[in-house]
Amino acid sequence: MPWPHPAVPSPTLALAGWCPLSPTGAQTTQLLVEPPWRPAVLWDRVTLTCQGSGTAGATTWYKDGQHWGQEGRDHFTVTESGTYTCDRLGSALSPPMSVLHGRRDWLVLQVPARALLEGDTVTLSCRSWENKQLRYVYFYHKEKPLMGPHDGTELSLSPLQLHHSGHYRCKGWVGAVVPQWRESELVTVTVVSPPLPSWFPPGLPSSPCRTLIPLFLLPIPPWIPRPFHGPSSTLSSPFHPWVLPPISKPQIIP
Numbered sequence: 001m002p003w004p005h006p007a008v009p010s011p012t013l014a015l016a017g018w019c020p021l022s023p024t025g026a027q028t029t030q031l032l033v034e035p036p037w038r039p040a041v042l043w044d045r046v047t048l049t050c051q052g053s054g055t056a057g058a059t060t061w062y063k064d065g066q067h068w069g070q071e072g073r074d075h076f077t078v079t080e081s082g083t084y085t086c087d088r089l090g091s092a093l094s095p096p097m098s099v100l101h102g103r104r105d106w107l108v109l110q111v112p113a114r115a116l117l118e119g120d121t122v123t124l125s126c127r128s129w130e131n132k133q134l135r136y137v138y139f140y141h142k143e144k145p146l147m148g149p150h151d152g153t154e155l156s157l158s159p160l161q162l163h164h165s166g167h168y169r170c171k172g173w174v175g176a177v178v179p180q181w182r183e184s185e186l187v188t189v190t191v192v193s194p195p196l197p198s199w200f201p202p203g204l205p206s207s208p209c210r211t212l213i214p215l216f217l218l219p220i221p222p223w224i225p226r227p228f229h230g231p232s233s234t235l236s237s238p239f240h241p242w243v244l245p246p247i248s249k250p251q252i253i254p
Contacts, residue, residue, distance in 0.1 A: 042101035126170035
């Protein structure tokens with residue numbers, strides 16, 4: 001039986017870890033926050049660090065969309081509330097990071113400032129302004145109550161599942177100045193699936209990135225063996241053996 005070769009190689013979808021690229025293909029910049037919570041609050045000592053593949057020491061900072069006076073520095077301690085971004089020479093703009101402060105932020109719901117992977121344990125923290133006394137806390141997911149009232153200020157999601165994604169907020173009795181009920185602003189939780197092992201598929205470079213996207217269609221070379229539908233193959237099974245066609249014995253001519 002002739003060896004079966006398709007006219008066009010069959011494509012197989014290769015997956016790779018998402019790398020921080022902008023839609024134009026430029027390398028992006030990451031904005032790190034310490035303590036690692038979002039939104040950050042000024043009654044903590046908040047440090048922002050601009051990190052990326054661009055030129056070190058060539059960092060530009062923005063606060064509320066305007067140039068900020070920390071030109072060239074890769075990190076600094078925040079002293080004013082606002083929304084911060086940064087970029088480095090040769091890289092794109094970072095995602096924004098909000099830093100809150102003031103009595104209008106009586107209650108803040110904080111989420112870990114990292115990738116939230118399916119299967120992880122994640123704790124959401126409801127905090128009052130300058131850590132004033134907080135009691136009778138309620139948590140809400142997509143405006144539906146999850147738990148409360150109680151005197152605890154944390155909500156644990158474990159193990160983290162994709163359906164945990166969405167908007168969260170908290171509500172509680174804040175005992176500062178004039179004790180009264182306060183509500184936090186909404187925060188968004190986005191759960192992503194963990195990345196494939198770095199060895200899959202073979203030949204692709206490993207990636208430190210977290211979210212998976214299709215990278216390209218990789219043709220299968222025509223020399224890779226195909227299933228041979230001979231008498232010894234089991235067509236009813238999806239795992240039928242791959243059988244090479246018979247090869248005649250070589251003839252020796254004296």
